[in-house]
Amino acid sequence: MPSNSATTTGGFDLLARARDLVLEQGLGLPESDILEVLNLPDDAVPDALALAHEVRMRWCGPEVEVEGIVSVKTGGCPEDCHFCSQSGQFSSPVRSAWLDIPALVEAAKATAATGASEFCIVAAVRGPDERLMKQMREGVAAIKAAVGIQVAASLGMLSQEQVDELAAIGVHRYNHNLETARSYFTEVVTTHTYQERWDTLRMVRTAGMEVCCGGILGMGETLEQRAEFAGQLAELEPDEVPLNFLNPRPGTPFGDLPPLSAAHALRAIAAFRLALPRTILRFAGGREITLGDLGTREGLLGGVNAVIVGNYLTTLGRDPAEDLALLSELSMPIKVISGSI
Numbered sequence: 001m002p003s004n005s006a007t008t009t010g011g012f013d014l015l016a017r018a019r020d021l022v023l024e025q026g027l028g029l030p031e032s033d034i035l036e037v038l039n040l041p042d043d044a045v046p047d048a049l050a051l052a053h054e055v056r057m058r059w060c061g062p063e064v065e066v067e068g069i070v071s072v073k074t075g076g077c078p079e080d081c082h083f084c085s086q087s088g089q090f091s092s093p094v095r096s097a098w099l100d101i102p103a104l105v106e107a108a109k110a111t112a113a114t115g116a117s118e119f120c121i122v123a124a125v126r127g128p129d130e131r132l133m134k135q136m137r138e139g140v141a142a143i144k145a146a147v148g149i150q151v152a153a154s155l156g157m158l159s160q161e162q163v164d165e166l167a168a169i170g171v172h173r174y175n176h177n178l179e180t181a182r183s184y185f186t187e188v189v190t191t192h193t194y195q196e197r198w199d200t201l202r203m204v205r206t207a208g209m210e211v212c213c214g215g216i217l218g219m220g221e222t223l224e225q226r227a228e229f230a231g232q233l234a235e236l237e238p239d240e241v242p243l244n245f246l247n248p249r250p251g252t253p254f255g256d257l258p259p260l261s262a263a264h265a266l267r268a269i270a271a272f273r274l275a276l277p278r279t280i281l282r283f284a285g286g287r288e289i290t291l292g293d294l295g296t297r298e299g300l301l302g303g304v305n306a307v308i309v310g311n312y313l314t315t316l317g318r319d320p321a322e323d324l325a326l327l328s329e330l331s332m333p334i335k336v337i338s339g340s341i
């Protein structure tokens with residue numbers, strides 16, 4: 001980890017620059033500066049996190065967006081994303097399963113009961129087939145009839161027709177992660193391209209749905225590629241960025257990678273907030289193993305303004321009550337639903 005005095009001076013200059021550009025003007029840091037944040041010496045990291053927190057408070061406000069996710073179709077995916085235990089190409093022990101409509105509605109109710117404003121329906125697929133689109137039509141209608149919660153979806157790559165239909169049935173936000181930098185993508189996925197993902201995101205934006213796009217850090221990418229990824233997300237201008245840290249799953253090609261250190265994860269949180277001052281930056285999977293309980297607090301005081309409550313798709317998360325108690329202690333109100341559902 002860099003810690004010489006020249007870098008310390010650089011860190012000071014960098015944070016002064018970031019204060020003017022990001023905090024005062026609301027503009028994202030350029031990629032070269034993002035890389036500097038990722039390389040900050042240890043003694044400059046608390047200042048970087050404090051600045052990222054100021055940026056979040058100035059441009060996003062104190063509210064924290066709480067979301068629950070549910071998987072309608074688990075496992076057996078034909079794609080080969082090397083971090084994913086739901087791929088049917090690896091020996092990772094995730095059984096293929098479908099959720100029916102009543103179970104979906106129950107999950108939405110349980111999510112709303114935590115105070116969450118977002119409920120994301122997720123499926124482990126390359127893209128939706130007609131069976132899944134039918135499930136979405138019926139499921140979203142049933143949820144909207146029963147629960148006051150915004151419905152988001154994450155169903156892989158979409159055709160224009162599917163984009164239009166999801167927008168028409170009232171899916172307000174669509175998640176599709178770029179996962180990593182364009183230059184590293186082929187080391188992570190070989191069954192589809194970065195461009196295919198990018199094309200789906202563009203269609204989602206044009207159709208009027210909010211764009212949710214993030215990725216996973218700690219998959220063997222260099223710091224340069226991590227900075228490149230933040231810059232590419234900034235270019236996309238997503239409404240939300242879920243930030244995951246790799247939780248190495250047994251049986252996947254990345255199963256033996258070491259978890260990202262807390263020191264690198266905290267630099268990344270500050271860097272992504274400074275690259276994306278106005279975006280909802282969500283703590284997603286892996287924060288427990290990378291940062292532990294203390295890190296959740298540090299992240300929420302370092303630029304993060306959204307959390308997923310309950311379980312992730314293939315791993316267990318923290319108890320929702322713990323997160324909600326922490327938000328209360330930090331005097332960060334849970335964002336309520338705005339506009340019509």
Ligand code: SF4
Nearest residue numbers: 077079081084087124
């Ligand atoms: S990340 Fe999604 S597309 Fe990739 S293998 Fe997992 S479920 Fe399939």
